[in-house]
Amino acid sequence: MQELLAQYQSVAAPEVIKWVNVGKAIDFPENGGACIKYKNKQIAVFNFTRESHWYACQNLCPHKLEMVLSRGMIGDKEGIPKVACPMHKKTFSLKDGNNLNGEDYKIAVYPVKIESENVYIGFID
Amino acid sequence: MRKIVVVGNGMVGYKFCEKLMASPDRENFQVQVFGEEPSPAYDRVHLSEYFSEKGKNELLLAPRSWYEDNGIELRTSSLISEINTEKKEVVTYKGEKVSYEYLVIATGSSAFVPPIKGSEKTGVFVYRTTEDLDAIKTYAKKLQKKYKSKATVLGGGLLGLEAANAAKELGLETSVVEFAPRLMPRQLDEAGSNTLIGKIESLGIKILTNKATSKISGEEEIDALTFSDGSRHETDMLIISAGIRPRDELAKSSGLKTGERGGIFVNNKMETSAKDVYAIGEAALYNNAIYGLVAPGYNMAEVAVSQICGGDKTMAAHIDMSTQLKLIGTDVASFGDPFIENEEISAITYENKQSGIYKRINVSRDGKKLLGGILVGDASDYQNLFQIYINGMKLPENPEDLILGSRGGENTAMGSVTDLPDTAQICSCEAISKGDICKPLESGECCSMDDVVTKTKASTGCGGCKPMVTDLFNATMKSLGKEVKEVICEHFDFNRQEIFDLVKINKVQDFDEALNLFGKGHGCEKCKPVLASIFASITMETANKQVTIQDSNDKFLANIQRNGTYSIVPRIPGGEITPDKLMTIGAVAKKFDLYTKITGGQRIDLFGAELHQLPEIWKELIDAGFESGHAYGKSLRTVKSCVGSTWCRFGMHESVSFAIQIEERYRGLRSPHKLKGGVSGCIRECAEARGKDFGIIAVESGWNLYVCGNGGATPKHAILLAEGLDDETTIKYLDRFLMYYIRTAAPLMRTAPWLEKLDGGIEHLKKVVIEDSLGIAEDLEKEMQGLITNYECEWKQAIEDPEMMKRFKHFVNSDEGDDNISYVPLRDQKMPRAWT
Ligand code: SRM
Ligand SMILES: Cc1cc2nc3c(=O)[nH]c(=O)nc-3n(C[C@H](O)[C@H](O)[C@H](O)COP(=O)(O)OP(=O)(O)OC[C@H]3O[C@@H](n4cnc5c(N)ncnc54)[C@H](O)[C@@H]3O)c2cc1C
Ligand code: SF4
Ligand code: FES
Numbered sequence: 028m029q030e031l032l033a034q035y036q037s038v039a040a041p042e043v044i045k046w047v048n049v050g051k052a053i054d055f056p057e058n059g060g061a062c063i064k065y066k067n068k069q070i071a072v073f074n075f076t077r078e079s080h081w082y083a084c085q086n087l088c089p090h091k092l093e094m095v096l097s098r099g100m101i102g103d104k105e106g107i108p109k110v111a112c113p114m115h116k117k118t119f120s121l122k123d124g125n126n127l128n129g130e131d132y133k134i135a136v137y138p139v140k141i142e143s144e145n146v147y148i149g150f151i152d
Numbered sequence: 153m154r155k156i157v158v159v160g161n162g163m164v165g166y167k168f169c170e171k172l173m174a175s176p177d178r179e180n181f182q183v184q185v186f187g188e189e190p191s192p193a194y195d196r197v198h199l200s201e202y203f204s205e206k207g208k209n210e211l212l213l214a215p216r217s218w219y220e221d222n223g224i225e226l227r228t229s230s231l232i233s234e235i236n237t238e239k240k241e242v243v244t245y246k247g248e249k250v251s252y253e254y255l256v257i258a259t260g261s262s263a264f265v266p267p268i269k270g271s272e273k274t275g276v277f278v279y280r281t282t283e284d285l286d287a288i289k290t291y292a293k294k295l296q297k298k299y300k301s302k303a304t305v306l307g308g309g310l311l312g313l314e315a316a317n318a319a320k321e322l323g324l325e326t327s328v329v330e331f332a333p334r335l336m337p338r339q340l341d342e343a344g345s346n347t348l349i350g351k352i353e354s355l356g357i358k359i360l361t362n363k364a365t366s367k368i369s370g371e372e373e374i375d376a377l378t379f380s381d382g383s384r385h386e387t388d389m390l391i392i393s394a395g396i397r398p399r400d401e402l403a404k405s406s407g408l409k410t411g412e413r414g415g416i417f418v419n420n421k422m423e424t425s426a427k428d429v430y431a432i433g434e435a436a437l438y439n440n441a442i443y444g445l446v447a448p449g450y451n452m453a454e455v456a457v458s459q460i461c462g463g464d465k466t467m468a469a470h471i472d473m474s475t476q477l478k479l480i481g482t483d484v485a486s487f488g489d490p491f492i493e494n495e496e497i498s499a500i501t502y503e504n505k506q507s508g509i510y511k512r513i514n515v516s517r518d519g520k521k522l523l524g525g526i527l528v529g530d531a532s533d534y535q536n537l538f539q540i541y542i543n544g545m546k547l548p549e550n551p552e553d554l555i556l557g558s559r560g561g562e563n564t565a566m567g568s569v570t571d572l573p574d575t576a577q578i579c580s581c582e583a584i585s586k587g588d589i590c591k592p593l594e595s596g597e598c599c600s601m602d603d604v605v606t607k608t609k610a611s612t613g614c615g616g617c618k619p620m621v622t623d624l625f626n627a628t629m630k631s632l633g634k635e636v637k638e639v640i641c642e643h644f645d646f647n648r649q650e651i652f653d654l655v656k657i658n659k660v661q662d663f664d665e666a667l668n669l670f671g672k673g674h675g676c677e678k679c680k681p682v683l684a685s686i687f688a689s690i691t692m693e694t695a696n697k698q699v700t701i702q703d704s705n706d707k708f709l710a711n712i713q714r715n716g717t718y719s720i721v722p723r724i725p726g727g728e729i730t731p732d733k734l735m736t737i738g739a740v741a742k743k744f745d746l747y748t749k750i751t752g753g754q755r756i757d758l759f760g761a762e763l764h765q766l767p768e769i770w771k772e773l774i775d776a777g778f779e780s781g782h783a784y785g786k787s788l789r790t791v792k793s794c795v796g797s798t799w800c801r802f803g804m805h806e807s808v809s810f811a812i813q814i815e816e817r818y819r820g821l822r823s824p825h826k827l828k829g830g831v832s833g834c835i836r837e838c839a840e841a842r843g844k845d846f847g848i849i850a851v852e853s854g855w856n857l858y859v860c861g862n863g864g865a866t867p868k869h870a871i872l873l874a875e876g877l878d879d880e881t882t883i884k885y886l887d888r889f890l891m892y893y894i895r896t897a898a899p900l901m902r903t904a905p906w907l908e909k910l911d912g913g914i915e916h917l918k919k920v921v922i923e924d925s926l927g928i929a930e931d932l933e934k935e936m937q938g939l940i941t942n943y944e945c946e947w948k949q950a951i952e953d954p955e956m957m958k959r960f961k962h963f964v965n966s967d968e969g970d971d972n973i974s975y976v977p978l979r980d981q982k983m984p985r986a987w988t
Contacts, residue, residue: 059700101678111677113704
């Protein structure tokens with residue numbers, strides 16, 4: 028189980044080695060999320076239309092280790108964009124992956140860019 | 153900088169650090185903490201929740217980073233094995249020497265294991281740390297694989313009963329063995345214990361009292377207990393909970409004065425016999441006693457901080473030992489002196505064997521003072537009684553009103569929270585008084601309930617005082633002329649009813665529009681589902697229209713399960729189903745390898761469907777004539793029915809036909825919380841209609857209509873609204889009742905708590921529904937009719953529209969499913985692998 032978690036490490040935009048095309052922008056719901064596969068990773072991608080911004084994070088919820096975060100609801104806490112896990116509603120910042128309920132969980136976040144209507148996610152592997 | 157070393161990072165050791173950090177003298181000290189356990193201090197009081205929902209992280213009193221941020225050096229997995237009070241240093245188990253200027257010993261206690269032969273056998277546990285619980289859980293799993301399931305708890309005290317409940321929750325067949333003739337012998341009298349035994353046995357836990365265990369038998373693994381009367385009790389596992397022993401070994405071997413029966417001797421400043429060495433918590437022997445509760449320990453921590461910082465706080469001479477048991481399904485509390493009996497005292501008792509309630513209060517002969525008491529089966533008055541006791545408040549003219557409620561008048565015997573003196577202790581875990589809560593509100597330093605909790609920490613311990621803190625908050629705000637507004641969340645400054653009206657009057661179309669018009673920010677998991685429900689209740693729009701604001705289950709029109717798969721519940725109105733349809737369900741379940749179970753709501757649940765399989769499965773069900781059962785929505789679930797006069801020899805009317813008619817009338821109706829109904833063919837009530845939000849029972853003259861009942865966490869029987877109705881009037885009243893509820897209830901508030909909050913209660917509701925006292929009956933009926941006419945099966949809608957179907961793919965960029973899902977076999981079916 029720990030191995031599963033260890034696969035996911037945050038990537039900052041300047042570190043990106045490879046931008047991966049993960050689909051067309053219109054295939055992602057507005058103000059919602061969907062999941063993509065890259066190698067053996069599952070990544071949740073959010074089209075935060077209200078903020079005109081895209082976010083990506085691991086699909087794995089660190090609480091019970093289920094692949095569900097892309098199915099969660101997004102929103103903000105005092106301006107910080109966040110996702111709420113659909114299982115037990117723990118919430119995570121989409122900016123830095125920190126848990127917003129004051130718990131010790133953290134998720135990995137990835138940079139996203141949109142080019143000619145395609146969605147790209149930045150990886151270092 | 154002066155250096156403080158703390159030995160023990162348990163609840164009290166942590167509290168010491170917390171209080172020191174909050175002290176203005178904090179800057180003068182350097183703090184180093186040694187804890188034997190691998191994790192930082194956690195909430196032992198809620199240890200049992202570690203089994204159910206909470207992980208280790210959630211139990212932590214503060215994350216490791218808190219210690220870092222506060223400049224405290226915390227070393228876990230570090231036992232201190234020696235203290236040299238001359239040189240003022242401690243020695244770690246590795247032999248490393250650490251010097252101190254002040255030493256605080258907070259080593260707590262360990263579970264007492266009585267000297268019974270065989271207690272070293274495999275399968276014998278104690279119940280104190282998360283490691284103990286891990287070991288118990290692992291062993292229970294091992295047993296279950298071998299089809300063994302008997303667990304026994306030795307000791308029927310507070311902790312023993314909690315351990316028993318936890319064992320039961322693990323799926324074990326559980327018994328409790330108590331040496332004394334009664335349960336919780338330190339808190340309950342005989343009658344109280346008898347009532348409690350009845351309650352606990354009804355939870356499925358067996359109780360054996362008057363049993364002294366003389367031997368634990370078994371080859372390597374335990375297989376039975378033998379009692380001193382010669383009888384034998386078979387068991388596969390034993391959890392010993394026979395009391396605690398203070399961990400004074402370190403202090404003792406280092407020459408500190410300890411008590412004859414254990415415990416580190418301290419005075420009222422928490423000073424031990426050695427200079428600059430303090431002891432606090434369950435390890436400390438104060439007033440010749442060890443206090444096995446966290447509140448006195450927290451008090452000691454505060455005193456020690458004050459003393460070390462040069463203050464003058466001391467421990468009170470009398471320590472209160474009032475307690476409330478946290479067992480689910482049983483209410484037990486005892487306060488003050490529960491037992492006293494002499495000429496000066498009159499004990500007033502109330503016992504109701506049928507409902508399992510026993511109450512006792514001990515009142516001084518002159519009727520002026522409350523000295524203690526016991527509550528079993530219903531402890532809702534505990535906080536009030538405790539306040540009267542601890543503050544020595546005046547009793548009502550007839551003290552029996554305290555446990556019977558005043559009969560006749562409208563007022564309760566308790567008076568109101570505002571009558572309490574400012575010094576009244578409200579939260580005993582954190583030692584927070586009424587003044588501590590009210591003053592920051594009065595000064596404007598705190599404005600919300602959250603502010604109060606963050607500032608004072610009130611109700612963050614055992615949580616028992618939460619209702620009273622809320623009452624105090626509300627009363628104070630009211631007295632300040634501030635409206636206590638229940639708002640939905642940070643994005644909307646309105647309550648549900650206000651938003652309902654705003655959306656309706658302004659004909660708002662979607663969430664974004666609502667947010668732009670009346671809210672701020674981008675919404676969240678609280679306001680989105682509330683608005684989704686409001687839109688549905690006004691226009692009957694299905695969850696397919698605004699997918700991303702739907703709650704977890706509605707979003708995919710199915711209930712998300714433990715492993716991220718979904719369950720499927722087709723509607724089976726009134727529980728009636730043809731053999732053909734039954735075969736379709738069987739065939740579908742077989743084809744997709746779904747776990748199949750009859751639900752508590754008279755229908756069939758198919759579990760284990762992956763996201764991408766949902767549309768295929770529903771297509772087959774819809775082709776066979778099924779429709780969505782809305783088991784995932786805050787909406788009408790089932791209208792349960794008994795077979796009624798169709799077949800039953802006692803039936804007065806056709807309950808099945810009526811139940812089907814009603815279920816089909818309100819199917820898909822979204823509401824503040826879920827809605828359930830029932831129709832019984834006679835007063836034998838086989839459909840349990842009075843346990844539902846609306847219940848209809850056939851009588852000679854027609855139908856009796858009951859409203860606002862539920863099962864679930866706080867069961868309530870529905871209350872009679874009208875009698876002897878014909879079909880048409882029943883439905884008319886139901887339309888009005890349901891629509892009135894949908895318009896006015898708070899989010900996630902079922903009909904019973906809604907009625908409880910409704911000004912004027914059932915009498916008011918009767919007036920609105922039957923006499924149309926508000927003049928809105930016609931509107932309510934019209935609105936309901938509009939919703940009924942617009943009903944559409946949302947699953948049918950979804951599978952017919954390719955755009956809506958997009959959301960049922962696990963990956964946008966691949967057709968594969970989630971490879972993280974795995975199952976284990978279970979009785980010829982399957983279940984998800986366990987969570988780790
Ligand atoms: C499947 C079923 C258990 C079973 O195997 O029998 C069930 C399963 C769940 N119940 Fe239930 N309840 C089921 C009958 C009941 C009953 C019995 C009944 O309806 O007669 C009750 C008590 C009656 C009542 O509601 O008053 C019941 C009281 C609850 C409650 C407590 C409600 C309360 O007011 O206290 C919850 C929690 C909630 O809704 O917030 C709940 C919540 C749940 C949820 C939906 C939790 C969740 O959100 O995931 C469970 C989902 C499992 C799933 O995904 O399918 N379930 N649940 C039953 C489905 C009935 C159906 O056909 O739709
Ligand atoms: C299941 C359970 C339920 C409970 N429920 C309630 C309740 O409802 N209400 C209530 O008031 N109380 C309850 N309690 C009691 C409450 O948990 C204790 O009163 C409280 O934990 C005492 O705190 P403490 O810091 O003194 O001891 P502990 O929390 O036991 O902490 C002592 C720590 O010191 C460590 N230690 C010991 N010796 C050394 C050493 N030489 N070197 C380094 N570290 C050492 C121990 O490993 C331990 O981590 C419950 C207890 C249990 C087990
Ligand atoms: S089915 Fe109902 S009672 Fe059973 S575990 Fe789930 S929510 Fe609890
Ligand atoms: S699995 Fe995500 S919050 Fe529990």
